[in-house]
Amino acid sequence: MGQQEKVATSLAGAVSEGISASLAPVDAELARRYPGDPGTRQPVHTVYVPGDAFAADTIRSWGDQALAALDEHAPDAASFAAVLGLSDELAAPVHDRVRAKLEREPIEDLRIDFEDGYGGRGDAEEDAHAARAARLIGEAYRNGTAAPYMGIRMKCMEAAVRERGIRTLDIFLTGLMEAGGLPGGLVLTLPKVTYPEQVTAFVRLLEAFEKARGLDAGRIGFEIQIETSQSILAADGTAAVARMIDAAEGRATGLHYGTFDYSACLGVSAAYQASDHPAADHAKAVMQVAAAGTGVRVSDGSTNVLPVGTTEKVHDAWRLHYGLTRRALARAYYQGWDMHPGHLPTRYAAVFAFYREGFEQAAARLRAYANHAGGDVMDEPATAKALSSYLLRGIDCGALDTAEVARLTGLTRADLDGFAAPRRGDLTATAK
Numbered sequence: 001m002g003q004q005e006k007v008a009t010s011l012a013g014a015v016s017e018g019i020s021a022s023l024a025p026v027d028a029e030l031a032r033r034y035p036g037d038p039g040t041r042q043p044v045h046t047v048y049v050p051g052d053a054f055a056a057d058t059i060r061s062w063g064d065q066a067l068a069a070l071d072e073h074a075p076d077a078a079s080f081a082a083v084l085g086l087s088d089e090l091a092a093p094v095h096d097r098v099r100a101k102l103e104r105e106p107i108e109d110l111r112i113d114f115e116d117g118y119g120g121r122g123d124a125e126e127d128a129h130a131a132r133a134a135r136l137i138g139e140a141y142r143n144g145t146a147a148p149y150m151g152i153r154m155k156c157m158e159a160a161v162r163e164r165g166i167r168t169l170d171i172f173l174t175g176l177m178e179a180g181g182l183p184g185g186l187v188l189t190l191p192k193v194t195y196p197e198q199v200t201a202f203v204r205l206l207e208a209f210e211k212a213r214g215l216d217a218g219r220i221g222f223e224i225q226i227e228t229s230q231s232i233l234a235a236d237g238t239a240a241v242a243r244m245i246d247a248a249e250g251r252a253t254g255l256h257y258g259t260f261d262y263s264a265c266l267g268v269s270a271a272y273q274a275s276d277h278p279a280a281d282h283a284k285a286v287m288q289v290a291a292a293g294t295g296v297r298v299s300d301g302s303t304n305v306l307p308v309g310t311t312e313k314v315h316d317a318w319r320l321h322y323g324l325t326r327r328a329l330a331r332a333y334y335q336g337w338d339m340h341p342g343h344l345p346t347r348y349a350a351v352f353a354f355y356r357e358g359f360e361q362a363a364a365r366l367r368a369y370a371n372h373a374g375g376d377v378m379d380e381p382a383t384a385k386a387l388s389s390y391l392l393r394g395i396d397c398g399a400l401d402t403a404e405v406a407r408l409t410g411l412t413r414a415d416l417d418g419f420a421a422p423r424r425g426d427l428t429a430t431a432k
Contacts, residue, residue, distance in 0.1 A: 033246070034293035037389075039421045041396045042297050043108035043149055044351050045338045046256070050117045051129040051152070056136050059147055063106025065341035067099065069307065073314045074345075083315045084322050084346070090353055098348045101398050106344055108397070109149040109335075112137075114168050115156070115191050116261075123164070130168045134175025141183040151187035153225070157198040166205060173220075177213050188222040189256065194230045196240060196247040203249050221251045223299075227258030229265045232286050242290040252296045255287045256337070259301030275301045275324055275336075284333060299335035300328040307342035318346045325350035334393060348397075355394030362387045363408035366419070370411060388419035 049058055074080035080098075081091035112133045114126065121129070133152060140146035152172050155165030169188070176182050190202050206220045224244055226232065234240035245252050262283055263273035274280070280301070287298050303324055307317035321343055328336055329350065338347055366387040391409070394400035402413060409416075 035295050036293060037297075037421060038295050039417060041148065042334055042393070044334065044397050045107075045336050045347050046109040046111055046299065047107045047338050048111040048113045048117055048153060050119070051112050051114045051126070051133060052118065052121070054112045054129075054133060054136065056139065056145075059107050059110065059140075059145065062341040062344065063102045066102045066106060066344035069314065069342045070099065070102075070345050073307075073311045073318075080345075080349070083318055084349055084353075085319075086349070086353060087357075090356060093356055094349050094352045097352050097398060098345055101348050101352075102344060105147070105398070107147045109187065110147045110151075111187070111189055112150075112152045114165075115153050117153075123167075126164065126168055127171055130171040131175050134172045135179060137183065138176055138179030141185070142180070146183070146185065149185040149187045150183070151185075151189065153189035153191055156190065156192035157201055158192065158194075169205070170209070173209055174213075182215070182219065186220070187253070188220065189225055190222050191225040191258070192227050192261065193224050193244060194228045194240075196243040199224060199244045199247040199252075200249075203247070203251055206251065218250060221253040222248070223254035223256050224248070224252055225256045225258050226283060226287055227261035227265070229262070232283050239286055239290055241287055245290060245294055245296055252294075254297045254299055254335075255291055256299040257284050257287065257301040259337075260304065262301075274303065276327060284331070288332065297335065298333055299337070300324075300333040302337035302339050303343075304339065306340045307346075308340070314342065317342070322346040322350045326354060329354045351397055352399040355390070355397070355399035358390070359394065359400055359405075360408065362390050363405060366391070366411070367409045370409070370415070370419070384419050385421075388416045392416050392420055 047062065055061075070080065074083055077092045077095035080086070080095050081088070086094055114130065118126075118129075130152075137146065137150050140150070152169070154169045154172075155161040157165065173182070176186070190199070193199060202222065206222070207217070209215070210217055210219055224231075224241075226241060231240050231244065234243070241255065245255075257275070257280065259275050259280065260273050263277060263279060264270075266279050268277060268279055284298065284300065291298050303321055305317050305320055307314040307321070325336060325347055328334075336347070338344060366384060369384045369387070391400065391405050392413075395402055395405060395413075405416070406412060411419075
């Protein structure tokens with residue numbers, strides 16, 4: 001090996017050291033504010049069920065109702081594909097995986113609702129429903145019938161309902177603790193947030209509960225539901241949603257778009273309140289940019305067009321829901337809200353088609369990148385991150401199998417995790 005050629009420099013080492021010292025606070029701030037995606041599974045949807053309607057068999061009942069809708073309105077792969085416009089290549093794989101998903105895991109994320117979907121109840125009745133929700137969730141996690149994620153949507157922090165919301169949350173969390181502790185899949189949703197100070201108040205509430213029950217500080221996280229115009233644009237012209245993430249002090253796990261409350265807040269008439277309205281696109285774009293890199297995930301809203309009635313009406317509603325879900329996925333909103341069991345077939349059909357139709361190309365590109373092989377696309381480390389994240393999401397929801405991904409990429413799950421969540425400033429660290 002020949003002698004290494006010397007190179008000339010002009011700056012003393014103290015210059016670099018001084019610059020690094022001056023940027024140390026910035027380095028720390030970047031690490032705090034933008035830790036990156038947590039690398040955990042993100043559910044493809046959230047289903048909400050009113051607090052008075054939730055029962056021990058709710059999850060299985062939704063799955064059975066969804067399967068019955070398929071049997072009645074699209075009994076085979078060809079008919080289901082014809083409704084949704086799926087290619088012949090995707091028809092059978094998507095149909096078969098949808099049915100298997102509805103049999104095995106019909107709901108990925110369930111929220112027991114004590115807000116809009118619950119309506120007005122007396123205090124004694126809401127107390128009882130909150131206690132029952134805790135008991136049933138605790139039992140579900142113990143006996144293996146729980147959804148991967150479960151929790152409640154409490155009332156908001158506005159004055160008129162604040163005390164009631166706090167009491168319901170206290171009863172619910174206390175019930176879980178008495179039943180054996182907080183489950184790993186626990187999720188709380190704080191709705192109708194308008195000011196960052198409401199988020200701060202919720203953080204103080206959770207801190208008080210953790211201290212009262214001897215829990216680790218920061219154990220309880222929560223989602224922020226964006227349903228007011230003020231949560232997007234504050235009175236001073238700043239993006240309030242970015243300040244809300246900061247106000248959560250690391251506890252925020254998601255930003256969920258509230259389709260109908262937000263649209264109504266802007267004066268959108270009922271006939272045009274939908275997740276593809278320009279007002280909705282603007283709100284979600286601001287949410288997406290505010291959350292990028294923070295580890296807080298963005299969720300789309302829902303459609304209120306239910307797949308019920310005649311087969312023609314069900315098919316129309318299915319096509320609408322499928323199209324909205326595919327549209328959201330293309331815009332990197334990987335989660336949404338479902339309001340009816342009949343939405344489950346098209347939620348999973350859209351998700352599975354999205355991942356399966358791009359699977360082979362994504363796998364080939366990632367394999368080429370990992371092995372420094374040539375190809376018809378020049379991919380960069382950031383693209384490798386996106387490709388890995390795409391494949392991991394497909395695996396997590398059931399659209400893809402680990403074995404087929406490994407076969408086409410030559411990579412293990414650990415390899416994919418490494419590409420999807422590199423260290424800050426070190427995107428090339430996992431390349432082979």
